[in-house]
Amino acid sequence: MQYLKDHQEDFLEQLMEYLRIPSVSAQSDHADDIQSCSDWLVAHCKTIGLKTRKIKTAGNPVVIAQTPRKGKSKKPHFMVYGHYDVQPPDPLNLWTTSPFEPHIEGDKLIARGATDNKGQHFVHLKAVESYLKTGTELPCDITFMIEGEEEIGSPSLTPALEKLKSELNVRAVVVSDNGMPDLKHPALTYGLRGVAACEVRLKGPNRDLHSGIYGGAVDNPAMVLCQMLAQLRDRRGRVAVPGFYDDVAPLSKLEREQSKRFPHKDTKLAREL
Numbered sequence: 001m002q003y004l005k006d007h008q009e010d011f012l013e014q015l016m017e018y019l020r021i022p023s024v025s026a027q028s029d030h031a032d033d034i035q036s037c038s039d040w041l042v043a044h045c046k047t048i049g050l051k052t053r054k055i056k057t058a059g060n061p062v063v064i065a066q067t068p069r070k071g072k073s074k075k076p077h078f079m080v081y082g083h084y085d086v087q088p089p090d091p092l093n094l095w096t097t098s099p100f101e102p103h104i105e106g107d108k109l110i111a112r113g114a115t116d117n118k119g120q121h122f123v124h125l126k127a128v129e130s131y132l133k134t135g136t137e138l139p140c141d142i143t144f145m146i147e148g149e150e151e152i153g154s155p156s157l158t159p160a161l162e163k164l165k166s167e168l169n170v171r172a173v174v175v176s177d178n179g180m181p182d183l184k185h186p187a188l189t190y191g192l193r194g195v196a197a198c199e200v201r202l203k204g205p206n207r208d209l210h211s212g213i214y215g216g217a218v219d220n221p222a223m224v225l226c227q228m229l230a231q232l233r234d235r236r237g238r239v240a241v242p243g244f245y246d247d248v249a250p251l252s253k254l255e256r257e258q259s260k261r262f263p264h265k266d267t268k269l270a271r272e273l
């Protein structure tokens with residue numbers, strides 16, 4: 001802890017340097033920035049004392065940084081996932097400060113990528129640094145995997161993971177790429193909603209039909225689609241697709257108790273939205 005306190009200003013400087021790199025993955029004119037950002041990260045991880053390398057992919061590189069291991073380590077192995085790419089800063093006229101020139105306001109650091117996701121994995125890196133630089137034994141082995149395509153759907157991540165499979169036999173992955181309820185409640189996210197996408201095509205009559213003559217007798221595809229979509233959820237928001245919950249594990253007693261502690265109020269949310 002003392003190391004963290006003693007170096008807080010340096011850490012802030014370093015984070016600001018990281019945030020100044022406009023590593024926008026969705027815009028091809030930032031391709032060089034993506035490369036220099038991954039280079040910056042590799043160099044930084046090395047100064048921390050991590051065994052670091054850059055994995056080439058068909059797209060943007062993945063940075064792998066590991067805590068040093070002595071021989072065949074028997075410690076539990078965990079992964080910290082993060083991404084060094086950021087969202088485009090547009091529309092620029094809505095920014096009151098420059099997106100890639102970090103700006104401190106009170107206890108907030110404002111810059112593109114500060115909270116998604118450079119700031120978060122930087123915190124993990126600094127925590128590990130304080131162990132390594134003070135010669136404190138880490139209770140576990142940690143592998144950082146920091147990719148550069150999260151904001152464009154991570155197309156190169158699965159092939160990279162396939163390649164690294166044997167060395168990434170981790171017990172759990174820590175993903176600090178989500179929010180926390182408030183400053184007093186740091187959150188450990190252990191589950192996220194998934195997404196399933198599909199395309200539905202409905203075929204209707206072979207020509208426009210006059211509603212006065214055919215209405216009621218022949219279904220309008222737009223109406224049928226509305227009816228189909230409306231049936232996917234019931235009024236309480238439960239998914240009404242048969243079999244959908246078959247392999248969903250019920251919440252445990254502990255999970256229910258913990259979720260009650262969550263400082264969430266519908267009224268507050270309604271006000272915010």
Ligand SMILES: [Zn+2]
Nearest residue numbers: 116117150177
């Ligand atoms: Zn993110």
